[in-house]
Amino acid sequence: MSTTKDNISLVDLKDGRSAKIVSIEGGKNLQQKLSNIGIRIGSKIKKRGSQFMNGPTTISVGSCTVSIGHGMASKIKVEV
Secondary structure (H helix, E strand, O other), X not given: OOOOOOEEEHHHOOXXXXXXXXXXXXXXXXXXXXXXXXXXXXXXXXXXXEOXXXXXXXXXXXXXXXXXXXXXXXXXXXXX
């Protein structure tokens, strides 16, 4: 039996869990905006929390904590 890693949206990642970004499903502008704040493919992140009803998601990337909108967070796929 082989084990596979789950790739899920950042929105679906449970609060307090760490993961690695494996893809960003967006155009060049989205990828550039996220890259400017340290969110890149291969980055290790920790989800701090998210607001109710599609509010922003707060994550830690390195030593920084940032909040991004629900739409952006839904386009970031992570490996748990």
